[in-house]
Amino acid sequence: MTAAPLALSQARLPRWAPVLVGVIALALAGLPALLSGWGSVTWLVTAVAVFLVGMPLWSRLVEGRRAAVDRLVTALIWTAFAVACAPLVWLVYVVVRNGAPAINGRFLSISMLNVIGDEQGGIYHALLGTLLVTVAATVVSVPIGILTAIYLVEYGKRSRPARLITFLVDVMTGIPSIVAGLFALALLVLVFGTAFRAGIGGSIALSLLMVPTVVRSSEEMMRLVPDDLREASYALGVPKWRTVTGVVLPTSVAGIVTGVVLAISRVIGETAPLLVVAGATDGVNTNLFDGRMTTLPVFIFSQYATSTPVGYERAWGGALVLIALVMVLNLAARLVGRIFAPAKSH
């Protein structure tokens, strides 16, 4: 009976250990960085590598193998997150730096009509095209989306057709945008002949992409409406359709608007379907139903495809405007959601 006393605690590294190792890693990597004149990226990468080796090693010596593995994984996960953020930061930086010089009043207010060579061009026609195509897509897809959500929440409940529709809507969110474009193209070509191109085709494609998003977000919001409200309304003798339009919809309107705006911000940057079905043109076209219509993403692509310095510059300018548009829509959506959110019912 001379068993060693059971150890219930073991040595732990102090809380500030990772910080210390981090500083040492930066310093260690800084030495060759200074000596051989590395850039800051190489320096940071080396420091992270030193940390990934040093931290588990110290932990292995003091705390044991299991803790060392834990520390290694923790460090890897933090690194992975930082690496995943890097493209976003880099991309936004590059777009702002290259796009900002291209943007001025003239860039926003003229089209590319009769712009030759290195003359200043503009994106007015593309902005107008994006606006028209997106508005038309919204007009088509929002009613269908919201009505479908009403069917799923208020009428279909858990029935077989409702489950099927929910499932297919989920599957639809994964339709490649180019396929939506080809669908619109096939539709128009069958009806109007092979050479037909029009902005409305873009709207058809975009609504196919928007509908699933609108359905899912509206459905989610309507499910949040407490049943007490519906029952109170029924108890007052209000018919079901008045209950839906007068109680359920107003209660969930903020969430639905948020979902719609997010859906718009998702499709406003779509390029492939518009490229295929709406085409590109240099001038302003305000008729959705006839003739090619340039949209902002397609403008960026076609300027990029010119492979000239001035083309690249216009492409970057367009990209900055497009990203700004998307971000503003995103922020607006979240603001609407926050400001008009109904007070919690309990």
Next chain:
Amino acid sequence: MTTTAARERTERPSSARPGRRGDRVFAGVVRTAAFTILAALVAVFVFLAAEGWVGLTAEPDTYAPFTTFVRYLLPLIVSTLLASALALVVAVPFAVAVALFISHYAPRSLASALGYVIDLLAAVPSVVFGLWGGRYLAAYLQPAHVWLHDHLGFVPIFGDPSPNGRSLFTASIVLAIMILPIMTAISREVFLQTPRLHEEAALALGATRWEMIRYAVFPYARSGMVSGIMLGLGRALGETMAVAMVLATTPTTTLNVIGTASPATIAANIALNYKEATPERQSLLIATGLVLFVVTFLVNFGARWVAGRSSRRLNT
């Protein structure tokens, strides 16, 4: 008993109150809307098939530089699969790590804000990714091409390196970045659904945080992760602009992903060729689009089916 029955019978006509007709109309309208969606999905298939049918068996010179539809399609399919597979290989570890970071590692107060940063990646339009990929990332990754060729040259996919980095490899990296948000979002959700009690039980038994994740979170989240990966695959298969703008395409058959001459993916091929299309060629492109639609539909179908099955299992 009889009195209530009688009252019900007498009251039935009175349920034809003003709202009754409105109810019927409204129910009809919402039902129509719901079935419009079904009809649209069927219409996508029907119209693509109707227009693309001609493209399957056209004159041999339509398929230049090939002669039959299958020959035309094959390099595109190989490219599509290679690019998507590479994108998945790169993106999956990051997606899982980032999802874990947001669900279990990040400081609580920052977690949702950091999740929003990843969602912003999804908001960046694909054409901007393409612009950045073609003008910046390609040049930046060019040394990596040389390195891959020098050290892993014995693998057939790492042949002669491209001098400017505009290769299928760079396109795959862009794809990986683009599918990261959806995969992260799905994994994050299932990680967060792990029962608290399982996690706390693991920790109480003395597990480290990583062991807790390995033995309590991962088994619980496995099918959710699979579903997320399949959704990412669906996105990668169908993504057009990033590939069309990064890759300099040539219609050859090659497995080399880091070379200058790679065939386009199905989607990028459509975007790059629709302009010069004769009617026959247009049908051909639509036919390839039909193939892409069927493949992505099946992948997405599988993903949702896996997700649905696991959530049913967990709920019972």
